[in-house]
Amino acid sequence: MVIKEWFKVTPALSPPVLNCINKQGFKTMTPIQAAVIPLILSCKDVVAEAVTGSGKTLAFVVPMLEMLLKREKEAPLRKDFVYAVVISPTRELATQIFRVIEEFQKEPELEHFTLSLLVGGRPIEVDAESMQKGAQIVVCTPGRFQDLLAERKYLNLPGRLKDLDFLVLDEADRLLDLGFSATLTTILQYLPRQRRTGLFSATQTKELQDLVRAGLRNPVLISVKEKSSISTPIALENYYIIVQPEDKFLFLLNFIRNREISKGLFFLPTCACVDYWADVLPALLPDLKIFFIHGKMKLKRNKILEKFRAAEKTILLCTDLMARGLDIPEVQWVLQWEPPSSPAALVHRAGRTARGGASGCSLLPLLPAEDAYVPFIRANQRVELVDWRSSTDEIKITQKLRDKVLSILHEQQMRDRAVLDKGQRAFVSHIRAYSKHECNLLLRLKELPLGHIATSYGLLKLPIMPEIKEEHKKQFVGPKDKIDYNSIPYKDKQKEASRLQKLEEYKNTGTWPSKKKKKMLKTQPWELAKQNKLENKEKRMKRKELKKKHKEEGKNVKKRKAVTQEELSELAADVALIKKLKKRKITKEQFDQAFDVDK
Structure with a gap:
């Protein structure tokens, strides 16, 4: 009906x-x-x-x-x-x-x-x-x-x-x-x-x-269902583009600059990524209002959302917290840093635009090693991704642009150590989130050129993590001049004073004060840690099944030894002696002699 x-x-x-x-x-x-x-x-x-x-x-x-x-x-x-x-x-x-x-x-x-x-x-x-x-x-x-x-x-x-x-x-x-x-x-x-x-x-x-x-x-x-073979609204145009890992951010940056976006959503992998890009993007997109929101912001989220609704020429940086149910009719573009951890989330992300019959577009940049995601998402979620290269709008990335953007990103981190810390945390959390993708047969952490990705983040240095190999260090493009990282200050004066005090103690003792003096466990790559966890779980299940089998067969089941009548009689006699001692019917010497206690 x-x-x-x-x-x-x-x-x-x-x-x-x-x-x-x-x-x-x-x-x-x-x-x-x-x-x-x-x-x-x-x-x-x-x-x-x-x-x-x-x-x-x-x-x-x-x-x-x-x-x-x-x-x-x-x-x-x-x-x-x-x-x-x-x-x-x-x-x-x-x-x-x-x-x-x-x-x-x-x-x-x-x-x-x-x-x-x-x-x-x-x-x-x-x-x-x-x-x-x-x-x-x-x-x-x-x-x-x-x-x-x-x-x-x-x-x-x-x-x-x-x-x-x-x-x-x-x-x-x-x-x-x-x-x-x-x-x-x-x-x-x-x-x-x-x-x-x-x-x-x-x-x-x-x-x-x-x-x-x-x-x-x-x-x-x-x-x-829509009268279509796809699971997203008919008026929604879903695009993808294959980009080199070191140029992913540059492509998205130029993409935003080249069109008049009234309202846009930019989905990032983690809360730490949102915090970092919210700090550095305003300098690169001065004509746009940048808002950001994620799950760790408990009290500010409603206020930020209201400001975003009321603003024009604005982009909201967010996690998948914003992927479901929220209705902001004016959203024109949904941009994504990478595929979501769950394939179904792609439908919900893109569904933040083209609502109520209006038109809208989404764009998903993919790395060359991730190109199999396009046919996969078509079969798995019935989402047809159209190659952006088939359009007439070509996004050019020049060496001049690379140098300029990297220079701005490096300068912001050198000006405030808090931005440097956020960049490090963002990159680490991003790689960790990537290792937990549901479709990890297609999106493999081992195939990621981590050095190039760190370059796209504009990091001053590679973080210390077990996933970083020698080949990744060769891929990384950092600042041209040598930097004394200990000289980079916090803008927050109180935080900087605390850092300088700890740095002085470190120079004198060789140990950073905040670190506990205990043997540090060797860290493992997340993929290996996950594999070990699954193997241990499987071993526990096998032991449990074997124990259950042995119990059913009556093997290795320790039976409780029956108490003899003689033992019960001896216990009763001992109890009687203790009562006599308490009532002073016998002396301590008589009690010790009865129990055969050595004096």
Whole structure:
């Protein structure tokens, strides 16, 4: 069944909900909304799969508000009870859903519903106080919701969930990817069985099916696909380009400079990479506002996201924290430093653009050794990557550009030691993340020219790590002049004073003060460490199976020796002697003589 107009939904939507939808400019329904909303309103549990940017949020917000309006007509809602819960994997996505619901509450008939946002990054007492004031609709992250369920000093949340009508698990596959499986199981135990549940996801996994069986009753499965052989929106153009490792950053830099980007996302492998490039990029892209965000930034993330939404001619440097669910319609380009650790994440990264029918583009630079990733991602995720070299826009990289960019990067590190440290950490964390790729048969750490990659980072020196071989040192292009690295200062005066003090002690003692005086273990390359870990796990499993087999066969099982009657009699006599000694019926000498104790 395909429903195009909102007013044709069966059962019919109420006037306040329709008015808000019209004010927001949603004239027609998306396929996922047309399929899911009538089912939820008919009291069905739903498992919905649809491509990113297909309008899943309205698909559960609209029926949720309708269900509350219907229940309110039957009997007044209690202010201290929770009737709808939306669980989201990240606080950014939870905040986005919260604001969508707030838009509906601008209607007079809906404004009386109390709404609460429960996310981490603030004291639990603040959320408990918010719940005390009333929260008939709760939008939350799983960790904070579980904490509040267990909290008893300020709030009895389980008692407020007795009449829960509707539970939504948004981006459910991501919830499981982030390790919330046990948390969700705990949460479901607190919720009443007589409820409606909606599970929304962009992809289906085996773990997701296990969650469906645990939390939903005879759900209707909805899978809405684009009329295309690819899994990303039709209006999205996905490009790739083969670049030399030492020129990857230069290519991306020139690519950004050569086009008018109103808003762009730049995905980097790790938090440390985001911190480093956020420091050095503004000097290379003075005409663009550079924002950055990653998972280790607990309190600033919402503020940064709001600034990015409001800004023009801006790029947001981010990790895969931003790859799921977030809706920023103005994003034109999604740039990536390298393929994500999970092949499925490529779909979600690219899906941050071309949302709601708008056009958008993504670009993925690949090294020559990574060219097999293109047919792999086509077969694995049905994402067609088009070679950028087939376009008329040619990005030239000259030696003059190389020298200029390297000079700027080196100068920034020599000016502030903090930037030098960030560059070292970024490179090390990048290589470590690369070693953990799911498709490591295609993306092999051993084939990476680490010296060239360090050059693309503009590092002053190669970090000390077991992966760096002699060949990599020959590849590396550092500063032309010799540098005394100990002379590079921190801009932070307090930090610099502490460093100088430690440096002086190091010169006198030969040991850096912060290092513990113990025998340092020899480090291993990450690939080798991972292999050893797997081998040890396999050995443990074999020992466990062998032990179980021996136990079943009755081999090597130590039987407990039976206690004889004679031993029991001797023990009873000894106990009797001790009692006599305590009651002073015998002397200490008589006791020692009875026990045959040497004097």
